[in-house]
């Protein structure tokens with residue numbers, strides 16, 4: 001649910017990074033934070049445990065410049081991945097405009113990936129959203145690891161709808177901005193559609 | 199497409215801003231701001247220069263969402279008022295008309311009683327303004343509809359340019 005302010009000429013959109021615990025969601029945001037120039041980013045907020053596991057969410061506000069005279073801001077959020085934080089995940093999905101699913105390419109995490117997509121689908125449906133109809137991209141992260149599952153196999157298991165998908169090594173930044181750009185594009189195009197339709 | 203977008207027009211923005219300023223002065227507060235439930239800052243007034251209002255907005259919404267989750271577990275509809283007391287500053291948070299959150303930050307120059315009283319009055323006024331805004335959006339009276347929408351013409355290049 002974007003926020004369009006005709007008075008201050010601003011558009012605000014909310015993007016959520018979803019995925020199983022330790023797949024690299026927070027790492028994506030850290031990299032974006034590190035590579036964005038100081039005037040276009042706010043503080044990155046991490047509500048984390050002492051061992052740096054995400055407890056509630058990470059938050060990174062990004063100001064990306066103007067579209068048609070409107071300042072465009074993206075608010076990036078991550079969710080905590082661990083199964084028992086489901087209540088928190090649901091809260092963060094409220095009002096989401098676009099979703100990035102970060103998958104962990106390691107073979108032993110495939111089951112966790114599949115479960116997490118299912119969990120995403122259910123939590124979205126609870127709020128009346130359909131995963132097959134929202135702006136959505138998939139990232140296959142940790143491609144550097146020797147036990148990475150072939151991409152074709154990951155696509156089959158995690159991206160049957162064939163949304164834009166990207167290989168990534170988030171810890172080195174590979175694929176991070178491609179992913180962000182792709183979801184930003186979909187969200188803005190959706191905004192355009194919404195305006196036309198209404 | 200997801201839910202209904204929050205839209206703000208100049209007329210309502212000015213009314214909201216004026217009401218926040220009135221609340222600020224009548225309650226002797228330091229800062230007053232409005233956030234939507236998804237964490238987006240709508241308007242702020244007062245001593246905001248050294249305050250990270252964007253982060254505060256996001257955390258306020260997270261806070262309301264979390265206590266809303268707790269309320270549900272207890273069989274309550276929601277906790278409509280939250281109060282955090284600090285050594286120097288205090289935060290009073292209240293929900294207005296289901297959708298927006300009003301935050302007042304104050305110190306010893308004010309008091310919880312005064313803030314509560316003034317917030318109650320302002321909540322009614324702000325509620326009315328937001329209803330007017332929603333009506334405008336629903337009936338399509340605002341500038342967002344039709345061919346003059348600034349977004350109708352967005353191209354792929356516009357989006358690419360965002361990322362420099």
Ligand SMILES: Nc1nc2c(ncn2[C@@H]2O[C@H](COP(=O)(O)OP(=O)(O)O)[C@@H](O)[C@H]2O)c(=O)[nH]1
Pocket residue numbers: 019020021022023024025026027028052054078081141142143144145168169170171172
């Ligand atoms: N080898 C490798 N490790 C990664 C990659 N991305 C993230 N990590 C590591 O995976 C761990 C969990 O990452 P984190 O971002 O905290 O996961 P989150 O739970 O999804 O937020 C950290 O130790 C990261 O450094 C990657 O592409 N390759």
Ligand SMILES: [Mg+2]
Pocket residue numbers: 025026027053054078079080
């Ligand atoms: Mg994390």
